[in-house]
Amino acid sequence: MNSRYAAWAVGLAALIALPFVYREPYHLHILVLILIWSFAYTSWSIMGRFGLVSLGHGGFMGVGAYVTALLWNHLDITPWIGIPLSMVAAGLLALVVAYPCFRFRITGHYFVLVTLALSGIVLQVITATRDYTGGSLGYTPNRAPSGRGLLALQFDDKTTWYLIALGVWVVGLLIWRWVDRSMSRYAMEAISEDEDAAAAAGVNVTAEKLKITLISALMTALAGALYCQYQMFISPDTVSGIAVSLQMVFAVIVGGLYVSLGPTIGAIITILLAEGLRIGFGTKAVGWDNLVYGVLLVVFIIFLPKGILGSVLDRLKPQPKPSGTK
Amino acid sequence: MQAFLDTFDIYLLEAVVNGILLGGVLALLALGLNLIFGVIDVTWICYAELVMIGMYGMYYMVQVFGLPYWAAAPIAILLVAALGAALHYIVIAPLLTAPPINQLLATGGVLFILQSFATVAFGIDFRNLGIRLPVLAIGDMHFSYSRLLAFVAALLGMLAIYFFMKRTYTGTAIRAVAQDRQIMSLMGVDTKRIYLITSALGGALAGLAACLLVLQYDVHPFVGLSFGPITFLICVLGGLGNFVGGFIAAFVFAQIISLGGLYSDLEWGYVLAFAFFIVMMFIRPAGLLARRS
Amino acid sequence: MLELRSVDAGYGTFQALFGINLDVRAGEAVGVIGPNGAGKTTLMRVISGLIRPTNGTISMEGRDVVATAAHRIVDLGIAHVPENRRLFPRLTVDDNLKMGAYMPGARAKYAERLEFVFDLFPRMRERRSQVAGTLSGGEQQMCAIGRALMSDPKLLLLDEPSAGLAPVVVQQVFELVKRIRSGGLTVLIVEQNVQQVLKVVDRAYLLEAGTIRASGTSEEMLSTDTIKQAYLGV
Numbered sequence: 001m002n003s004r005y006a007a008w009a010v011g012l013a014a015l016i017a018l019p020f021v022y023r024e025p026y027h028l029h030i031l032v033l034i035l036i037w038s039f040a041y042t043s044w045s046i047m048g049r050f051g052l053v054s055l056g057h058g059g060f061m062g063v064g065a066y067v068t069a070l071l072w073n074h075l076d077i078t079p080w081i082g083i084p085l086s087m088v089a090a091g092l093l094a095l096v097v098a099y100p101c102f103r104f105r106i107t108g109h110y111f112v113l114v115t116l117a118l119s120g121i122v123l124q125v126i127t128a129t130r131d132y133t134g135g136s137l138g139y140t141p142n143r144a145p146s147g148r149g150l151l152a153l154q155f156d157d158k159t160t161w162y163l164i165a166l167g168v169w170v171v172g173l174l175i176w177r178w179v180d181r182s183m184s185r186y187a188m189e190a191i192s193e194d195e196d197a198a199a200a201a202g203v204n205v206t207a208e209k210l211k212i213t214l215i216s217a218l219m220t221a222l223a224g225a226l227y228c229q230y231q232m233f234i235s236p237d238t239v240s241g242i243a244v245s246l247q248m249v250f251a252v253i254v255g256g257l258y259v260s261l262g263p264t265i266g267a268i269i270t271i272l273l274a275e276g277l278r279i280g281f282g283t284k285a286v287g288w289d290n291l292v293y294g295v296l297l298v299v300f301i302i303f304l305p306k307g308i309l310g311s312v313l314d315r316l317k318p319q320p321k322p323s324g325t326k
Numbered sequence: 327m328q329a330f331l332d333t334f335d336i337y338l339l340e341a342v343v344n345g346i347l348l349g350g351v352l353a354l355l356a357l358g359l360n361l362i363f364g365v366i367d368v369t370w371i372c373y374a375e376l377v378m379i380g381m382y383g384m385y386y387m388v389q390v391f392g393l394p395y396w397a398a399a400p401i402a403i404l405l406v407a408a409l410g411a412a413l414h415y416i417v418i419a420p421l422l423t424a425p426p427i428n429q430l431l432a433t434g435g436v437l438f439i440l441q442s443f444a445t446v447a448f449g450i451d452f453r454n455l456g457i458r459l460p461v462l463a464i465g466d467m468h469f470s471y472s473r474l475l476a477f478v479a480a481l482l483g484m485l486a487i488y489f490f491m492k493r494t495y496t497g498t499a500i501r502a503v504a505q506d507r508q509i510m511s512l513m514g515v516d517t518k519r520i521y522l523i524t525s526a527l528g529g530a531l532a533g534l535a536a537c538l539l540v541l542q543y544d545v546h547p548f549v550g551l552s553f554g555p556i557t558f559l560i561c562v563l564g565g566l567g568n569f570v571g572g573f574i575a576a577f578v579f580a581q582i583i584s585l586g587g588l589y590s591d592l593e594w595g596y597v598l599a600f601a602f603f604i605v606m607m608f609i610r611p612a613g614l615l616a617r618r619s
Numbered sequence: 620m621l622e623l624r625s626v627d628a629g630y631g632t633f634q635a636l637f638g639i640n641l642d643v644r645a646g647e648a649v650g651v652i653g654p655n656g657a658g659k660t661t662l663m664r665v666i667s668g669l670i671r672p673t674n675g676t677i678s679m680e681g682r683d684v685v686a687t688a689a690h691r692i693v694d695l696g697i698a699h700v701p702e703n704r705r706l707f708p709r710l711t712v713d714d715n716l717k718m719g720a721y722m723p724g725a726r727a728k729y730a731e732r733l734e735f736v737f738d739l740f741p742r743m744r745e746r747r748s749q750v751a752g753t754l755s756g757g758e759q760q761m762c763a764i765g766r767a768l769m770s771d772p773k774l775l776l777l778d779e780p781s782a783g784l785a786p787v788v789v790q791q792v793f794e795l796v797k798r799i800r801s802g803g804l805t806v807l808i809v810e811q812n813v814q815q816v817l818k819v820v821d822r823a824y825l826l827e828a829g830t831i832r833a834s835g836t837s838e839e840m841l842s843t844d845t846i847k848q849a850y851l852g853v
Contacts, residue, residue, distance in 0.1 A: 053427050055371075055434070100607035109369050109566060112430055113558040114603075116371065120555030121600040128593030242551065243441070246434045253431065287445030287547070294438030301432045302420050495721055498714050505707045512667055512701065514693035514722035514770065 062240025064221030345584030374554030380536025410529020719769030
């Protein structure tokens with residue numbers, strides 16, 4: 001166990017040290033993207049691993065990004081306050097949709113479709129309010145006057161962003177671990193296996209599910225807001241809608257749903273893939289990256305449903321005894 | 327004041343009628359999705375994207391190859407039917423024993439594929455048939471013939487499905503599979519074949535919807551997003567697999583969208599519909615018509 | 620007519636049948652009796668193709684049943700009335716019967732078979748447009764047997780036709796089995812109601828823990844001590 005902590009500590013130290021010895025801006029940029037999306041994917045998997053497959057996370061991410069940017073541009077509210085507010089907004093949205101779902105046992109297909117509609121609707125709202133949000137053309141937070149970058153949470157140098165993203169990513173993993181370890185995990189597993197049995201055992205199914213959903217939505221909104229602050233440009237397609245939701249699911253499935261680093265692996269693979277495709281096909285070939293994405297998603301679900309990391313770990317692990325866990 | 331009220335009523339009535347007309351097409355879409363869910367227990371997340379492909383098919387046949395509309399429509403329907411069957415054969419069939427969530431996500435992957443395929447193959451420009459049907463004026467109200475045609479054709483399509491399901495052996499078998507799939511082989515029914523036929527039927531309904539929607543809307547790779555989510559809400563509210571529930575819910579939602587659109591943008595109509603849906607989940611959590619078991 | 624030779628079958632890693640040898644000759648009525656969980660239903664399912672044997676051969680009039688696709692076994696002349704009847708609850712009686720005549724050969728004779736079934740069960744004619752799920756237990760059994768008869772089978776497999784029915788209705792069901800028999804149909808029937816079933820069948824097999832423990836004519840079975848003690852309570 002100690003050696004595992006040591007490995008984590010060494011790995012983390014290396015990651016922190018990295019931008020101080022290696023400064024190639026494009027590579028750092030890719031790393032920041034990977035870390036932010038890893039955080040978003042991790043937050044999706046917190047719900048997803050308990051069988052709560054949400055396709056509404058594109059919506060939460062969109063709320064996080066747009067609310068933060070709109071507050072800054074229109075009301076001069078600093079992202080330091082705007083981000084928490086956007087998270088609250090996403091959390092409320094999550095509760096409003098999730099509460100009736102869980103309360104009335106809307107599960108499986110129904111839950112997926114309801115959440116899917118949620119991200120579709122958030123996208124519609126962003127498009128409908130085009131006078132404020134710029135609609136499908138996208139939106140840019142106002143540049144802060146020089147010297148006030150910290151207040152506006154706008155930084156020009158990649159190292160700062162790298163460290164912020166790294167910090168958030170680590171926090172995401174810690175939350176994943178905390179949920180994994182905490183009592184509610186047993187409850188949640190009982191829920192995803194058999195809701196009636198869980199309820200009979202005294203687990204408040206609705207409350208447990210809501211808790212997980214809330215955590216997940218708050219984290220996703222934070223990811224959206226950070227993405228906005230980092231890229232300084234958001235559009236409905238990149239931070240909201242069904243496509244973004246599916247992208248999260250895709251990455252988590254590729255990486256592995258039941259392993260803490262699975263979503264991160266998924267982010268590394270998908271972002272490198274997207275960048276590779278983008279460079280390989282050139283800028284003219286819009287859509288090719290998503291085409292390959294889609295094909296891979298289907299292939300993965302058919303042939304490797306446990307994801308890359310999950311499947312590799314399965315193979316590495318000594319086979320559990322027949323009477324063992326699972 | 328009186329004059330104001332008169333116009334107001336006229337617009338209201340016009341919106342109500344347009345809502346009914348929209349309901350026909352939405353009901354058609356819901357029927358296709360419900361059919362597939364009821365029989366195969368799978369939800370095609372990419373259903374609206376099949377419609378999008380059908381719309382492009384119509385665009386190319388009519389606008390590029392110069393086929394008349396009435397000749398292109400059956401071909402488009404067959405095309406999307408074949409696409410539906412292929413979707414089942416390639417993606418769903420290998421996953422029939424997998425957890426349902428995997429089937430659902432795989433069709434999500436297909437949504438990606440179809441959207442980006444359309445982007446790559448057809449570009450992101452908005453296209454239309456260039457057919458402008460006349461507008462029917464009754465008093466001060468205006469109804470486009472394309473909507474009337476869509477409504478009538480959608481009803482006819484649903485009627486055709488109804489008779490197929492009631493009268494033919496295959497239709498009866500499709501209904502039977504939805505109730506007890508294990509014993510179908512005792513009847514001499516090849517379930518795999520029934521699934522394939524059902525998928526083709528679901529595709530054909532999407533194809534028909536495409537032929538009707540392409541008269542009213544421009545087609546672009548993401549057009550599916552405009553009516554996909556609303557179709558899912560309809561199916562959930564009506565009860566997945568419940569044909570009658572889906573039919574009623576389609577008309578309810580169409581009214582909300584149409585009346586909502588009267589006071590502001592169409593997008594807000596969708597938002598209103600979603601809000602209505604959330605409220606309905608509290609009131610009738612088991613669906614509009616709780617399914618008889 | 621029907622021949623099973625050293626048939627093994629089961630579900631996943633669980634084996635339910637061990638080396639079953641069983642014969643049904645044309646025109647016979649044969650019973651399979653035994654306690655709960657002995658593998659009786661599995662035996663029926665393996666004959667009609669709902670599950671496939673892991674070992675052994677099954678043949679129907681010399682044709683290989685195991686090599687026939689599950690949904691084609693009806694064409695060999697085998698009709699299976701499953702345990703718990705398994706009607707399509709939201710289809711009408713008519714539609715349920717129609718499903719029994721799904722195979723192309725049976726479709727051609729649909730009208731004729733429908734008359735036959737309605738003559739056998741006049742009650743079904745009255746209820747033809749009623750949804751099957753709303754029928755009484757006895758009516759459901761009639762409908763299930765009727766559905767199987769629609770395919771004009773040579774061999775009828777009946778799995779626990781008396782299960783869950785009131786005693787009076789059980790009597791009626793066995794009367795029906797007798798009538799079906801007298802029409803020249805071959806019947807293989809699985810029952811827990813040993814006393815009743817031995818009155819209608821010519822021969823019977825005793826199935827225990829997945830193996831055939833005894834077989835013989837109904838009289839022989841009735842006089843066997845083990846059966847008397849274990850199943851007849853005498």
